[in-house]
Amino acid sequence: MAEHAPKPHANHSPSTQSIQVGVVEWFPFEAYVGVEDSIERLERLGVSQLRTGVSWADWNRPGGPAWLEWLLPRLTERFDLLPCFHYVPPSLGEVPSTSAPPINLDLFAHFVGHVIEQYGESFEYVELWNEPNNRVEWDYTRDPGWIKFSAMVGAAASWSRELGKRVVLGGLSPIDPNVLEILFERGLMRFIDVVGVHGFPGTWDARWSGWPAEIQRIQAVLDRHGSDAPVWITEAGYSTARHDEPAQVLAFVDATEAPGVERLYWYGLRDLEPERSAQTGFHLDEHDYHCGLVRNDGTPKLLYRAWERGGFDAVRELAGWQRERVSVEDGQPLVIVTGGAGFIGTNLVDRLLTDGRAVVIVDNLARSGAETNLRWLRQRHGGRAQFEAVDLRDPFALRRALEHEIDAVYHLAGQVAVTTSLVDPISDFEINARGTLNLLELLRARPTPPPLIFTSTNKVYGALEDLKFVARGPRYEPADTRLREHGIDERRPLDLHSPYGCSKGAADQYILDYARSYGLPTVVFRMSCIYGPRQLGTEDQGWVAHFMLSAIDRRPITIYGDGRQVRDVLAVGDLVDALVLAREQVESLRGEAFNIGGGPSRTLSLLQLCRRIERLHGAAPKLSFEDWRVGDQRYYVSDTRRFAARTGWRPRHSLDAGLEQLYAWLCQLRGVNAKRPRAAAFAAQEEAVR
Ligand SMILES: NC(=O)c1ccc[n+]([C@@H]2O[C@H](COP(=O)([O-])OP(=O)(O)OC[C@H]3O[C@@H](n4cnc5c(N)ncnc54)[C@H](O)[C@@H]3O)[C@@H](O)[C@H]2O)c1
Known part of the structure; x- marks a missing residue:
């Protein structure tokens, strides 16, 4: 079966036998469009349980009743809704704040009763208040012993029950048995059907002892008072402020495994807008802004991606890889491959493990697709490679991942698309330039820094605007004969184009300078x-695979420019040979940059690739043309003679064989039959190793 075959989109909301999983999302006042977007995204996850805030403060604003009148029916027609009633209208508080006790404690019950009478038919539970022991939500310093809180919530709870609702106690955050004990003493718990708790281990909860122990402490108080109220995790979450999206996956799975808990609501769907003030203040705590399943720009984080693709099984698989520790054979120094789950990285790791x-x-x-690569490596090699789910931007996590005796570091991880760098140059810089510097600093701190081989790009040479190219049939050719025969060599001055060119160029120069300034054994490619198998090409990166996939999927291809732009292309197996050679011969290569590619004998223009695809696939891809993209070179062919002369490296794959191999792999990925016999043979051979 194709590796990427989508699962049927049934409700694949993660749920084990004992726990139902929903999502928490707070909707800003009158954010109509945001609500519609969220509904769509939650439906894609198959989520049916939603917890949201019903703000008393908002209801008291001009337009408040109209907003609720729209919001609640809209949500209840799609979800099993848990409304959480909270926030004092500042005009009614002891002081003008949403967390101050109201002057008239009974008014809260009026508000809750009103909403239940208006919209209550479509929900079963009401949650009364949010985080009563978090001063930002309820200012308990104005209410020692939660006396006012118990009176206010007790009245609202009793009324809610009279109106046929079951009452959830606003989640304790942090989970604190002392507060629950006090609420029993105040008599509030007589009106409570479910006890909510909140947990943010790794984000806000210091002194966290794990879900089982935390829940047990609450359960002990309930048992002591003879209460059979179930415990729900009404909010659990993890902020990815340190860019640690895999850790969010782990935190999620941990929460779903909390023993004895019927229901869990994960906070939240979308990161907070950076321009808005959070409850704690404007960027007072950066964690506030990054608890979403999707980023603020709407792009999905790792957890959302896995959940959408494969439900709980896919999420748990990701967590399993992170929890596992591989015992490395006695004293054998390790090879670190950053970006080892990417296209080139997977091919390199496969070779290293085979060796x-x-x-x-x-x-x-x-x-996207890196998980598929990891799964493939495990199918071929078992759990022999240690996976460290680390972002280059997190120097502390990176340091922990490198706490081994290291034989070599291949630094391949990075933001790889020019287009993405144009949209978000800061992230591109942080990952490619700063991330590389983080790695260099960690290596410099070691008594004997290991060799580091870095994959830079030809983009550091810019658009080559001073060179003359002439259009010959379907391709551009350099007017200069030498250039035509040999390509661009390393004497070409750097000319950084596009944010991606700048960030990679900066990294390229730092890598070389750390050889110069600190004597590190580094090499730049x-x-x-x-191109080659395991390349999940998109329009933004990996054009050979992208063109082939488009043909296989019968999607039209957009060509930016006239399609005559020429590139040399190198089969990934040949690159892996070069990477291994560079490590072996690092002493003679250190401190140098080498141009690596297919060279003049392995070149293609975009139009020529389309023709080859037509021959391979039996049908011509549909083309449309758009303007040139920023920094796109008319022609780039590497002069690889220097590396070849120094190491003896020669590419082994012909263009024909390499392209056919990639085509066969992509056909297999899509679950379609490769048209050509040799390609089909390759697919069968790959299948045999699974
Ligand atoms: N493929 C090419 O044609 C090509 C050409 C020139 C240079 N390169 C360079 O080679 C390297 C590998 O390219 P590829 O084609 O395999 O790309 P890829 O996108 O398949 O692999 C990059 C890997 O890096 C990981 N990654 C991204 N950001 C990260 C971060 N902040 N922290 C940790 N990991 C992160 C990704 O998850 C991915 O697995 C890149 O540095 C790229 O710039 C590639």
Whole structure:
């Protein structure tokens, strides 16, 4: 079966036998569009339980009743809703704040009763208040012993029950048995059907002792008072402020495994807008802004991606990889591959493991499809490679991942698309430039820094605007004969184009300078287009695979420019040979950059690739043309003679064989029959190793 075959989109909301999983989302006042967007995204996850805030403060604003009148029916027609009633209208508080006790404690019950009478038919439970022991939500310093709180919530709870609702106690945060004990003493718990707790281990909960122990402490208080109220986790979450999206996956799975808990609501769907003030203040605590399943720009985080793709099984698989520790054979130094779950990284790790090396993969799985690559490596090699789910931007996590005796570091991880760098140049810089510097600093701190081989790009040479190219049939050619025969060599001055060019160029220069300034054994590869199996090409990166996939999927291909732009292309197996050679011969190569690619004998224009695809696939891909993209070179062919002369490296794959191999792999990925016999043979051979 194709590796990527989508699962049927039934309700694959993660649920084990004992726990139902929903989502918490707070909707800002009158955010109509945001609500519609959230509904759609939650439906894609198959989520049916939603917890949301019903703000008394908002209801008291002009337009408040109209907003609720729209919001509640809209949500209840799609979800099993748990409304959480909270926030004092500042005009009614002891002081003008949403967390201050109201002057008239009974008014809260009026508000709750009113909402139940209006909309209560479509929900079963009401949650009364949010985080009563979090001063930001309820200012308990104005209410020592929760006396006012118990009176206010007790009245609202009793009324809610009279109106046929079951009452959830606003989640304790932090989970604190002392507060629950006090609420029993105040008599409030007589009106409570479910006890809510909140937990944010790794984000806000210091002194966390694990879900089982935390829940047990609450259960002990309930048992002591003879209460059979079940415990729900009404809010659990993890902020990815440190860019640690895999850790969010782990935190999620941990919460779903909390023993004795019937229901869990995960906080939240979307990161907070950076321009808005959080409850704690404007960026007072950066964690506030990054608890979503999707980022503020709407792009999905790792947890959302896995959940959408494969439900709880896929999420649990990701967590399982992170929890596992591989015992590395006695004293064998490790090879670190950053970006080891990417296209080139997977091919390199496969070779290293086949050669009997011990490998650590450092990758944050930012690349969609990286999980598939990891699964493939495990199917071929068992759990022989250690996976460290680390983002280059987190120097502390990176340091922990490198706490081994290291034989070599291949630094492949990065933001890889020019287009993405144009949309978000800061993240691109942070990952490629700063992330590389983080790695260099960690290596510099070691008594004997290991060799580091870095995959830079031909983009550091810019658009080559001073060179003359002429259009010849379907391709551009350099007017200069030498250039035509040999390609671009390393004497070409750097000319950084596009934010991606700048960030990779900065990293390229730091890597070389750490050889110069600190004596680190580093080598830079300035690479042209690499192609081959495990390349999940998109329009933004990996054009050879992208073109083939488009043909297989019968999607039209957009060509930016006239399609005559020429690249040399190198089969990934040949690049892996070069990477291994660079490590072996690092002493003679250290401190140098090398142009690596297919060279003049392995070149293609976009139009020529389309023709080859037509021959392979039996049908011509449909093309449309758009304007040139920023920094796109008319022609780039690497002069690889220097590396070849120094190491004896020669590419082994012909263009024909390499393209056919990639085509066969992509056909297999899509679950379609490769048209050509040799390609089909390759697919069968791959199948045999699964
Ligand atoms: N493929 C090419 O044609 C080509 C050409 C020139 C240079 N390169 C360079 O080679 C390297 C590998 O390229 P690829 O084609 O395999 O790309 P890829 O996207 O398949 O792999 C990159 C890997 O890095 C990981 N990653 C991304 N951001 C990260 C972060 N912040 N922390 C940790 N891991 C992170 C991704 O999850 C992915 O697995 C890149 O540095 C790229 O710039 C590639």
